[in-house]
Amino acid sequence: MSLTVFCAVIFAAVLHAGWNALVKGGLDKRTAMGAVVLGHIPIAAAVVPFVPLPDAASWPYLACSIALHLGYQLFLMQSYRMGDLTQVYPIARGTAPLIVALVSVVILGVHLEPMELLAVALIGLGLVSLGLVRRADGQRNGKAATLAFVTGLFIASYSLIDGLGARLAGTSLGFYGWSAIGNGLVMAGYLAVTSPATLRVIPRSGKRVAVIGGGASFIAYALVTWAFTQAPIALVTALRETSIIFALLIGVVVLKERLDLAKVTATALTLMGAALLRFAR
Template identity: 70%
Template sequence: MSGLVFVAVIGAALLHAAWNALVKGGADKTLSMGAVVIGHLPIALVALPFVPLPAAESLPYLAGGLVLHFGYQLFLLQSYKMGDLTQVYPIARGSAPLIVAVFSVLVLGVHLDGLELLAIAIIGLGIISLALVRQSDGQQNKNAAAFALTTGVFIASYSLVDGVGARIAGTSLGFYCWLSLGNGILMIAYLAARSPQTLRAIPRTGLPILVLGGGASFIAYAVVTWAFTQAPIALVTALRETSIVFALLIGVFFLKEPLNLVKVFSTFSALLGAILLRYARS
């Protein structure tokens, strides 16, 4: 993995943590998530005239990505309703790079050397260990854990589909702009059907999250989609999930959440894995 890709993905991870902190701080998670996703629309619409059209061969991947991203958002919301945030999020994000690595090696035939596999395992296991931070009802709730793990499967799936699709499209930004446009329209349709009052509230109470969270989220995944075309998808996915480290730092230093040994262990595990990824094959 080149230095440019490494720095770009770390920056994307920081932006990912930032918009998640905005969603976490919102009283209405559905409104916050809707505002972030709909916030992609104005950026995508402005960018579309200036980016190439994706190759026609990438359209099945674009359609698959739309379904997977929307499924991820719905399952993530349901997970948060059933379980604790500090347990659901690590299970979902930590399981994804492990699933992607296994699929890449066994199905796609991608070769990862021993150091890269070790780095992915360290990052994934370190993040998942955050599920032990609090022994609350969320951790004991098997349904919440199952939904969180399913969310991780969606993350792994859309990472693989988007990574391959962006390569075939010949334009990572063009591919992602159309993906964002479709995803935003799907979210509007979903909220209009299931919670019209939430949709109406977004311009009034969700505008800061729409602008700041939507902007951060769009930029973060645009960078990740580009990185998928520059490095193995499994490595990019693993490095991206170090976002949980930034989320922890934001929680401790800005939200004044308590720090404990499990959080310290997880942080250093993710950082060690990131360092190993940076220097693997260098």
């Protein structure tokens, strides 16, 4: 993986941890998540006129991408209602690189060097191990862990679909721009049916999250989608999940969540995996 791709994905990881903290820190998770997703629309609408239209071969992937991102967002909302940022975020993000690596090697026939496989395993296992942490009251939170795991399945699925789709599209930014618009419109429709009040509240109380969180989220995944076209999807997915380190810092310092040995150990494993991934080839 080149230094340029490495730095772009690390920057995306920082942005991703930041907008997740905004959603978790908000009083109403539905409003916060809706604001982030709807915040993509004006940015994407300003971008797509200046980039090529995705090739028609990528359109089925585009449709799948929109559906999978919506599923991810809905399960993430539920996860944050049940658990801490420092538990939910690592489990959700940690399962994805393991699944993506498995599918890439076994089904897609992607060749990864032994050191790269070890790096992916360290990152994934370090993050998933946070499913063992306890809540602030000392009790285990199995429901949050389960929801976070399902969220991770969605992450793995849309990562593979978006990586393959962006390559077929011939334009990573065009592919993600239209995906973001479609995802925003579908989210708006979902909220209109299930919670019209939320849709009305977002322009007022959700404006800050829409601008800051939506902007950070769009830039982060635009960088990741581009990286998918420059390096193996499994490696990009694994490196992106180093955002746990930044989410851990935000959760402990800003959200005042408890720090324990399991979280410190998982962070150390993740850092080791990231270092191996950078210098594997």
